[in-house]
Amino acid sequence: xxxxxxxQPLLDLAQVKNDHAVRRLADIQNxxxxxxxxxxxxxxxxxxxxxxxxxxxxxxxxxxGWRNFHQFMDQxxxxxxxxxxxxxxxxxxxxxxKREWQDKRRELKSYGxxxxxxxxxxQQATQKREQKEFDALxxxxxxxxxxxx
Numbered sequence: 001x002x003x004x005x006x007x008q009p010l011l012d013l014a015q016v017k018n019d020h021a022v023r024r025l026a027d028i029q030n031x032x033x034x035x036x037x038x039x040x041x042x043x044x045x046x047x048x049x050x051x052x053x054x055x056x057x058x059x060x061x062x063x064x065g066w067r068n069f070h071q072f073m074d075q076x077x078x079x080x081x082x083x084x085x086x087x088x089x090x091x092x093x094x095x096x097x098k099r100e101w102q103d104k105r106r107e108l109k110s111y112g113x114x115x116x117x118x119x120x121x122x123q124q125a126t127q128k129r130e131q132k133e134f135d136a137l138x139x140x141x142x143x144x145x146x147x148x149x
Contacts, residue, residue: 002122002125002126003122005114005115005118005119007111007114007115007118008115010111011108011111011112011114011115014104014107014108014110014111015108017104017107017108018101018104018105018107018108020104021097021100021101021103021104021105022101024097024100024101025094025097025098025100025101028090028093028094028097029094031090031093032087032090032091032093032094035083035086035087035090036087038083038086039080039083039084039086039087042076042079042080042083043080045076046073046076046077046080049072049073049076050073053069053073056069
């Protein structure tokens with residue numbers, strides 16, 4: 001009779017941890033993608049606003065309009081700087097989450113390798129036991145036929 005794999009609970013736990021790490025990495029990657037998209041939109045909006053300003057300057061812009069433009073551009077530049085910081089932070093988080101996932105995957109593979117060895121050892125033990133039973137049966141059959149002669 002084969003013995004159960006005694007480390008099965010640890011293998012199951014490693015699988016759960018690996019699955020959690022994969023989900024966490026995917027969530028962070030989605031956040032990073034959203035942050036990148038927001039940065040792209042801010043940069044596009046800044047470029048469009050700057051083009052509008054150039055057009056307004058060509059048509060004649062008063063000092064009040066000039067001041068408003070610069071105030072808004074300062075706010076927009078601050079938003080772009082903040083979004084770049086968020087993008088950098090999400091990239092750092094991705095790096096950490098990838099490392100965590102790789103650690104969990106390595107742990108899972110280790111337990112998986114132990115489980116495979118256990119299965120192979122059990123199969124070998126079963127084959128040995130079956131061969132022993134077959135040999136005993138063959139020996140008893142041979143002895144019976146020898147006694148009958």
